[in-house]
Amino acid sequence: MKYIVMECHEGYAVLMDEESSFVHAANLHYEVGQTVTDPVIMGSEKEQTVNRNNIVMKRIAAAAACAILICAGGVHYYSMNYKTHSTIMISSEAEISMILNKKGEVISLESSSQKGKELLKEYNGKSKDSSTVANELLELEISKGIISNGDTVELFISTDDPSDYNKYSDELKKNLSELDIKVNVKEKSAAIPAIKETGRL
Amino acid sequence: MDPNTHQILSRVYAAQKDSHAADELIASYMPFIRSETAKFLKRPPDSSDDELSIAMFAFYEAIRGYSRLRGSFLNFASLQIKSRLIDYYRKEKRNMGQISLDASDDEKTELIDTIRDEHDEYAENELREATKQEIEELSAQMQDFGVSMNDVADNSPRQRRTLEVCQKAVRYARNNPELLKDFLRTKKVPIAKLAEGAEVERKSLERHRRYLVAVLLICTNGYEIMRGHIMQVLKGGEVS
Numbered sequence: 001m002k003y004i005v006m007e008c009h010e011g012y013a014v015l016m017d018e019e020s021s022f023v024h025a026a027n028l029h030y031e032v033g034q035t036v037t038d039p040v041i042m043g044s045e046k047e048q049t050v051n052r053n054n055i056v057m058k059r060i061a062a063a064a065a066c067a068i069l070i071c072a073g074g075v076h077y078y079s080m081n082y083k084t085h086s087t088i089m090i091s092s093e094a095e096i097s098m099i100l101n102k103k104g105e106v107i108s109l110e111s112s113s114q115k116g117k118e119l120l121k122e123y124n125g126k127s128k129d130s131s132t133v134a135n136e137l138l139e140l141e142i143s144k145g146i147i148s149n150g151d152t153v154e155l156f157i158s159t160d161d162p163s164d165y166n167k168y169s170d171e172l173k174k175n176l177s178e179l180d181i182k183v184n185v186k187e188k189s190a191a192i193p194a195i196k197e198t199g200r201l
Numbered sequence: 202m203d204p205n206t207h208q209i210l211s212r213v214y215a216a217q218k219d220s221h222a223a224d225e226l227i228a229s230y231m232p233f234i235r236s237e238t239a240k241f242l243k244r245p246p247d248s249s250d251d252e253l254s255i256a257m258f259a260f261y262e263a264i265r266g267y268s269r270l271r272g273s274f275l276n277f278a279s280l281q282i283k284s285r286l287i288d289y290y291r292k293e294k295r296n297m298g299q300i301s302l303d304a305s306d307d308e309k310t311e312l313i314d315t316i317r318d319e320h321d322e323y324a325e326n327e328l329r330e331a332t333k334q335e336i337e338e339l340s341a342q343m344q345d346f347g348v349s350m351n352d353v354a355d356n357s358p359r360q361r362r363t364l365e366v367c368q369k370a371v372r373y374a375r376n377n378p379e380l381l382k383d384f385l386r387t388k389k390v391p392i393a394k395l396a397e398g399a400e401v402e403r404k405s406l407e408r409h410r411r412y413l414v415a416v417l418l419i420c421t422n423g424y425e426i427m428r429g430h431i432m433q434v435l436k437g438g439e440v441s
Contacts (some may be wrong), residue, residue, distance in 0.1 A: 006336055007350040011227040011257035014350040020371070020431040021364060021417050022357040026258035028251050031331030034329070035430075040255060040289065042262055146227055182357065 003039055005030040009128040015039055030156030082107060086159035087188070088130055088168065093146050094119050096137055098130055104168065106133045116147060130168055131175035138179055205272070213274050216264045220387045223264055227257055233275065234260050252286060259285035267427045330432045332426045339418055341425070346388055346414045356411040366405045367413060368434050373399035375435055384417055 003015035006022065010180065013027040022059070022104070026040035085102040094116035099108045106125045111117050123140055125133035141147045157168050169185045176183045210432040216223035227234070236257040238246040262285070263278035266308070271277045272334035340350060358364040373395060374380045380391055380398075390413050406413060419427045428435065 004332060004336075004431070005426065007340070009227075009261075010224045011261035014354045015425070016430065018367065018430060018433060020419075020434045022412065022415065024261075024351075024354050026255050028254050029249070031329070031333075032336055035329075036333075040263075041259065042258075059377040083277045100306065107296075140208075 001037065003036050005032055005034045005036060008032055012042070013039075015041075022181050024145060032161055052074045076189060081105075086130075086157065086161075086168065088134065088163055088172075089156045089188070090141075091135060091154040092138075092141055093139075094141055096120065098125070098133055100130055102170075104136075104164075106130060109133070109137075119146070120146065121145075124138065129171075131171040134172055138176065138181065142179070142181070147181065148180075149178050150183040154185060154186060158187045209274055210269075213264055213267050217267070223261060225266060227260055227405060230260065230278075231257075233278075234282065238281055238286070241283065241286045252289065255285050256282045259264045264325060328426070335424050335426050339415070340423060342418055343415060346418075348411045350415075350416045352411045353415040356409055358409055358412065363405055363409065366401045367403065367409050367416070369401050370395040370399040370406055370413065371416050373421060374417055381417065381421050390414060390417065 001017050001019075003017050003023075003025070006016050006029055007014040008027055011027065012024050012170055013030050014125065015025050017023065023039075024042040028036075028039070030036060032155065053193045063183065080102050083101060084099050086100040086104075087097055088100065089097045093113065094111060095113045096109055096111045101107050105127050106129070109120050109123070109125055111120055119137070119140060120152050123137065125136060128136075138147070138153065142149065147153060151188050155172055157165050159165050159168070165187060172185050173183060212222065212226050217224045234256050235246055235253065238250070238253050241256075242250070242252055245258075254333055259282040260278050263274070263281040266281070267277055341354070345347065358367055375383070375390075377398065380394060383391055389409050390406075390409065392403060392406050395401070395413075397405055416431075418424070419431065
């Protein structure tokens with residue numbers, strides 16, 4: 001860009017560029033009427049610094065926004081898939097609890113009894129839905145003789161969401177109806193009956 | 202506040218409004234400006250040093266940008282000078298890879314002397330002198346409108362969008378010589394007609410009235426060199 005020197009003062013000069021802008025610039029021994037290039041213009045370098053700072057700030061903001069999105073996504077993914085949302089306990093001698101995520105899939109299986117622990121060495125129901133795992137576990141317990149056909153098994157659901165309780169309860173009753181056992185589904189808050197010596201309820 | 206501080210401040214505030222007062226303030230604080238430049242250069246500056254010009258310019262910027270909130274004026278000016286000189290050095294450093302035309306292998310021959318001079322120095326001086334005369338005429342004519350070069354520089358659009366709005370209005374005026382005649386006769390910028398004819402916001406033109414005075418005057422007869430300088434704008438093309 002070329003500039004015409006329009007006016008010279010002790011400490012500065014007034015220049016006109018080819019776009020008809022008038023600017024104050026350092027008077028680097030200029031004379032009126034002279035055409036100059038690359039002058040030191042008032043505020044221009046500061047504006048560049050401000051622009052550079054703005055670019056840096058925008059990048060930081062964009063990175064922060066990405067980080068927040070990733071974190072929020074991560075938290076959502078974690079809460080949907082890995083955070084314990086409900087528990088269903090199969091009240092038999094094996095005493096196996098299914099830990100469920102928000103989607104109703106099994107995160108893990110736990111048991112405090114020896115039989116239950118041995119059973120779980122042979123079975124892994126992770127990522128399967130609760131009624132499938134309950135069905136497969138009860139079949140396994142029947143095959144191992146922990147429970148017998150015609151026995152009554154109680155399932156205790158623990159969840160904060162009443163709609164989830166109803167959903168799990170309906171699914172369990174529906175999917176376990178093919179087994180030759182009687183299934184009672186209850187809320188965990190109800191008193192868990194003591195397991196009889198036979199291991200059957 | 203002690204009387205000296207009060208005196209400096211009143212001079213600074215006066216200089217913010219009046220370019221002559223600014224020139225006088227710069228002249229009377231030359232020892233301070235030299236001293237600040239010397240601190241940076243680690244030697245007394247010559248009057249031919251660009252650094253001294255940059256420091257004077259920084260002092261002028263300090264005058265214009267000063268307010269009581271910034272503390273002592275001289276401390277503020279000192280920081281401004283230092284920061285400008287650092288910026289200047291950084292800029293120079295970026296250009297260090299380029300060979301100066303003043304560089305020489307021996308003391309007698311500079312590189313610039315080895316290049317065949319295709320410019321006609323006489324013609325260049327003639328052009329400079331003609332441009333100077335045009336500018337003097339323009340300044341005198343601007344005085345009739347109560348506008349100085351400093352006013353124009355202060356009033357010149359800073360935003361690209363506003364500059365384009367003003368340029369559109371100027372192009373419209375140039376294509377309508379009657380409008381320019383009215384402008385010269387009445388000594389008033391025909392803001393309403395320009396806004397309507399160029400289909401631009403009236404407010405934008407009103408805010409840059411003093412700038413428009415200068416550019417519209419350049420569009421009138423008698424300023425061929427300056428018109429040639431901003432020809433791309435007048436034609437509506439892009440400036441590279």
